[in-house]
Amino acid sequence: MTRKTPRVLIARPMPPAVMARAETLFDVENRDNNAPMSGSEMRSALALYDGIMPTLGDRFTADIFAEFGRPRCKMLANFGVGYNHIDVAAARDHGVTVSNTPGAVTDATADIAMTLLLMSARRTAEGERLVRSGNWAGWHPTQMLGLHVSGKTVGIIGMGRIGQAIAQRCHFGFGMQVLYANRSHKEVDFPARQVSLTDLAEHSDIVVVAVPGGAETRHMIGSTFFNTMQDHAHFINIARGDVVDEAALIDALQAGRIGGAGLDVYEFEPEVPQALTRLDNVTLLPHLGTAALEVRTAMGMLALDNLQAFFDGETPPNAV
Numbered sequence: 001m002t003r004k005t006p007r008v009l010i011a012r013p014m015p016p017a018v019m020a021r022a023e024t025l026f027d028v029e030n031r032d033n034n035a036p037m038s039g040s041e042m043r044s045a046l047a048l049y050d051g052i053m054p055t056l057g058d059r060f061t062a063d064i065f066a067e068f069g070r071p072r073c074k075m076l077a078n079f080g081v082g083y084n085h086i087d088v089a090a091a092r093d094h095g096v097t098v099s100n101t102p103g104a105v106t107d108a109t110a111d112i113a114m115t116l117l118l119m120s121a122r123r124t125a126e127g128e129r130l131v132r133s134g135n136w137a138g139w140h141p142t143q144m145l146g147l148h149v150s151g152k153t154v155g156i157i158g159m160g161r162i163g164q165a166i167a168q169r170c171h172f173g174f175g176m177q178v179l180y181a182n183r184s185h186k187e188v189d190f191p192a193r194q195v196s197l198t199d200l201a202e203h204s205d206i207v208v209v210a211v212p213g214g215a216e217t218r219h220m221i222g223s224t225f226f227n228t229m230q231d232h233a234h235f236i237n238i239a240r241g242d243v244v245d246e247a248a249l250i251d252a253l254q255a256g257r258i259g260g261a262g263l264d265v266y267e268f269e270p271e272v273p274q275a276l277t278r279l280d281n282v283t284l285l286p287h288l289g290t291a292a293l294e295v296r297t298a299m300g301m302l303a304l305d306n307l308q309a310f311f312d313g314e315t316p317p318n319a320v
């Protein structure tokens, strides 16, 4: 007996190779919209498809699942490593398996952390604005002096795959000392020291946040942390915006309690407060962590691997 081809909704336009493969595997619908799915779209997708490939911004909360006993959809294969927009417990209660795409994102996200680390410490966004403004008056010995990063101490919050990739870049590439804070005891195979969050704040020249988002890490960084940081130190966030109390970060920057910040993510993304855009010592990126064609293609392929395994009756390799 031949199996019915699963009906799958892919929630955003995707790199062409991802769509080409998806079409060989499933009866695919591709939502032609880059905005997050609305509540009614998510509800009808749960009712009409066997599987969905949602992504960042598609808030599959408990409310969305609530009206179903068991929806037709049995699998949410998230495109992305972070899945804090999906209530996994609610999905499970309604018979829906959730997966994500770790691995594919690690190097690209660590590279964006390094980009922000260097941009913030060396004031490069400010410098670029100066050149474009036409007001640059020429090189001189005390022009736009930033923080030299070689040999400094970086403090990494979260020593998962991405945290480790950042640590290795900092240590082997820039000769930095690496401190890290992690919820549980964590051994790593390069020189680095696990410390408390307070010690990390106190001793780092640059802090990088690399923990997963979600209820457990929401606002784990706030005014106490910023008050403990050194006043020349820079703060980098490539994780999720709401890990940081953004108002407390703005206060610390405005008061000059820290040297600067580099942000790829925002608490109320895509809203970026004017208080941040007005500050010169802040580098702001539009969530570029994994934004490279190869990486987005690899993420799509992983999400498809998860869907394929699920519909073949296997455990998806990246079930969460």
Ligand SMILES: O=CC(=O)O
Residues within 6 Å of the ligand: 056, 079, 080, 081, 082, 083, 105, 289, 290
């Ligand atoms: O932020 C991007 C991701 O979660 O993969």
